[in-house]
Amino acid sequence: MSGWGRVLRGNRTLWIVAASAVVCLVAGLLVGRFVLTPEDASADAPDPGLVTAPVEFGELTNDVTLRADVGYADAVDVKIDTSGLSGGAAVVTMAPPAVGTVLNPLSVALEVADRPVIVLPGELPAYRTMKFGASGQDVLQLKQALAGLGFGVGDVKSNLYDQATAEAVGALYAKAGYPVPESEEEGAEDAVAEAEKAVRTANDGVTSAEEALAEAGAGPGRSELLDLDVNVAAAEAGLAEAKKTGEGVQQAEWDLQKARVAREEALAPKNTSAEQAALASAKEDVTAAEKDLEEARQNALPFLPASEVLFLTELPRRVDEVKVKRGAVLTDAAMTISGATIRLTGAAAEADGALIKKGSEATFELTGGDGTEFHAVIAAVAKGEGESSRWTVILEPDPLKPEQIEALKGQNVRVKVPVGKTEGEVLSVPLAAVTAGPGGESRVEVVDSDPREGDEAKTHVVVVETGLAAKGAVEVTPVEGELDKGDLVVIGE
Structure with missing residues (x-):
């Protein structure tokens, strides 16, 4: 064993090369046995099967997807027309509302020279004082706004500032907690009192004239008529006695004639033309006095100065910026306001915009959020003007929490609008x-x-x-x- 070890250690490189050759030989044999050429593979592969898909069962919806910016309604500067303000400078006498304050109908947006600036719904800005006898679209807007808030204005379709409108304006000031503005005509209330006194005097004059006419046209009283009849009877008796005696007949006839003429004159109709003329004149005085009273009362009716009303669309509104403070003289915009609620403003392609309908529901997600979907409703859809083929889509989300509003404000979000939906599964x-x-x-x-x-x-x-x-x-x-x-x-x- 030790000999083989010496052989291996002495020829390590040779043995490594030999082992590699053996491995390559074995691999070649395996490739030749199991790997097919493209032609062989094509010849031996089975026919491809059918491409299929399962039938599904469930609700089917078609959606339009668009991007939308999140924010408040367009900001506008609030300017008050103080050109008709009398009695000094347009000083802000009450602390203006703080940023974030919500202005609703009947809110007092500002107080200038101790007078309120009352918020009402409307598109036309206040540009003149509206008072009794005035007519126009601004008056119609005022009446419709007051009627919508529960004030009685009479004919809401009429553009005439009438008695009912004036009374409604008076009620408006009472609701706001301010007295009605003083009449532009100095001493209007005193003028009403004087006119009422003149009417009473004129009516007294008619009464006196009627009494004079009655007295002038009256016949003799019962006692006077009895005396006249007695005189005639006595003259007749005297004439008869004179004829018996043959003395004083002519005198007796004169006395009888005189008694009869006196009685006829007493019974004859009287000439009362002077008294009738006096009565007619007294009645004319009453008519003139009543006309003056009506004018005096109209001049004293509640009116609405342009400086004391602020017409705003899309109420409620939110105060974004305050540009004045208490004690300042109002010379320019007092504040900047926007819509009080968050809304989404998006754009859709022409083909998609035509599918979106006002009142439809939609969902959107907070960019970079946790995937939570927020619900919204399509508030308006407008086709692009001019050459623009883009549609503007306005959405109103469901009520949001303050922290959600802060997270969403200023973002551009992805909105999904279902434009088609099956009835069930x-x-x-x-x-x-x-x-x-x-x-x-x-x-x-x-x-x-x-x-x-x-x-x-x-x-x-x-x-x-x-x-x-x-x-x-x-x-x-x-x-x-x-x-x-x-x-x-x-x-x-």
Whole structure:
């Protein structure tokens, strides 16, 4: 053993080469025995089988996927029209709302010169004082806003600022906790009191004139008429006595005639034209006084200065930035506000945008998040203007927690919008499995045996009616033949 060891140690290189040669010889023999040439492999390989897919059973949905930016509604600067402000500078007399404050209808956004700036829903900005007798789209907007908040404004379709509108504005100020603004006409309340007094005086004048007319047109009283009748009777008796004696007949006839004329004059209608004219004049005075009173009352009705109302769309709104402080003179924008709720603004291709409908549901995920899906609703879909073929899609998510809002704000997220959905679970196959028959009918080929048998495999055709297509599959309903979940259908060979 020690001799072989010396031989091996003395010829190590030779033995290594010899061993390698033996290994290569054995490998060559094995390759020659088991490895086939491409031609041999092609000749000996079995025929390929049918390419199949199982029939699925479940709900089928078709989705549109798009990207959307997360943020608040477009920010806008709040400017107050103080051009009509009287009584000094437009000083901010109340601490403005803090950043993050939510402005709702009837909120007081600001207080300028001790007067409120009341928030109301509307698109048109306040540009003039609205008062009794005014009409226009701004008045119509005011009435609709007040009606929507439960204030009675009369005819909500009328654009006229009438008595009911003025009373509603008065109620608005009471709700906000401020007195109605003082009339632009100095002493309006005193003018109403004076006008009311003038109406009372004019009515008293009518009463006096009516009494004078009644008195002037009245006939003799009962006592006076009795005296006149007695005088006539006495004159008649005197005439009869004179005729008996033959003395003083002519005088007696004159006395009788005089008594009769007096009675006729007392009973004759009186001329009351002067009294009637006085009554007509008194009534005209009443009409004029009532007109003056109506004007005085209208001048004293509640009105709405442009500086005391802030019309905003998409309420509620959120204060993003405050640009003034208490004691400052308001000369420019007071604050910047945006929508109070998070919304998603995305863009979709023309073909996808046409499939998305307002009110549809959608889901989105937080970029880099844990895969949690958030639910949203399509709030608006708008086709691109001009040459743009992109559609704008606005989504409103379900209420979010503050920490979720902070995590989502400013992100660009992936949104999935289902645009088609089967009514419950249905049978479906790959689109490639559906072929057209000789009559144009849709059909699938179902495998009855082992699909690996290729051309020898047994199959039969089932005529189907197709439905929703989504994600490479299509809903099928067997019309002729049977089709069940798990059946194998041919999609290629």
